[in-house]
Amino acid sequence: MSEPLVKAKITTRYGAGSFQGRTARFQIFVKGYVGAAKESMRKMAEEFRMDLVLNIVTQRFSGTFDPLSPAWKKWKAKHGASPNFWVAYGDLHRAITVKEIGVRETKKGYSVGAELGVYPTRSTSFDNKRTEKTAIWKYLFYNEFGRGPIDNGKFKVGPQPARPTIAPTRANLGEEFWTQKMKKEFQKKVAEAWMEAF
Numbered sequence: 364m365s366e367p368l369v370k371a372k373i374t375t376r377y378g379a380g381s382f383q384g385r386t387a388r389f390q391i392f393v394k395g396y397v398g399a400a401k402e403s404m405r406k407m408a409e410e411f412r413m414d415l416v417l418n419i420v421t422q423r424f425s426g427t428f429d430p431l432s433p434a435w436k437k438w439k440a441k442h443g444a445s446p447n448f449w450v451a452y453g454d455l456h457r458a459i460t461v462k463e464i465g466v467r468e469t470k471k472g473y474s475v476g477a478e479l480g481v482y483p484t485r486s487t488s489f490d491n492k493r494t495e496k497t498a499i500w501k502y503l504f505y506n507e508f509g510r511g512p513i514d515n516g517k518f519k520v521g522p523q524p525a526r527p528t529i530a531p532t533r534a535n536l537g538e539e540f541w542t543q544k545m546k547k548e549f550q551k552k553v554a555e556a557w558m559e560a561f
Contacts, residue, residue, distance in 0.1 A: 395556025
């Protein structure tokens with residue numbers, strides 16, 4: 364009679380502790396990676412903000428713009444406003460900020476611009492009786508893209524030509540706002556996060 368056949372079940376077990384440890388380390392890495400990416404995006408947004416403000420303050424593209432209308436030029440001189448493009452009393456470029464997106468339309472990243480509820484210190488209306496002010500974000504939009512004439516029965520203003528200070532630099536965005544230095548810093552931070560986790 365033959366020997367009875369013994370069946371053996373061989374299993375490989377991965378301890379819960381080992382799995383949880385690896386998961387925890389991976390989560391540490393992801394947190395470090397996300398932090399490095401977020402910091403890089405913030406730096407790029409800040410670079411863009413500074414470039415935009417410098418374009419306004421230095422009048423970088425002024426030679427390419429249509430001249431101010433005689434009426435607007437006269438009004439600015441009469442009211443002590445700057446004769447430069449994009450500037451009356453400096454409220455516009457002082458209002459340009461970097462904000463973390465999360466409460467706006469998109470969920471991640473940063474935006475550069477003026478908040479919806481920010482207004483200039485003084486009205487720049489041609490109508491001296493008009494006391495309400497125009498939100499600064501509209502001035503950014505009008506300067507960049509232009510606008511049509513205004514005729515509301517009380518006063519009349521001709522069309523405002525586009526005087527883009529953002530658009531001429533779009534071709535340079537890749538080089539100016541995601542520099543080699545930023546790439547190296549980002550890669551270094553990711554490598555550090557990986558070493559810290561594993």
